[in-house]
Amino acid sequence: MNSDKLVSISEIDIEKMSYEEAFDMMKDLVSQLENGQVNLEESLKLFEYGSRLYRHCNAILEKTEMKISKFNEYKEEVEVD
Secondary structure, X not given: OOHHHHHHHHOOOHHHXXXXXXXXXXXXXXXXXXXXXXXXXXXXXXXXXXXXXXXXXXXXXXXXXXXXXXXXXXXXXXXXX
């Protein structure tokens, strides 16, 4: 991977990515790291970016879990009444 591609990756706004987009990009980064074709500096940048993608995906999952939990609570309240 060349440094131009690393720069373009770092310019992507992760917060605007869907879960699927971020997860797919994370899988691509892992594949590049496992492939062993990047030097140490590039590996570190890919790892850091992958960590940001992971945190973004995790935040989306946590928000989704909270929404489902609230929905289930509401559903139980409605069924009781």
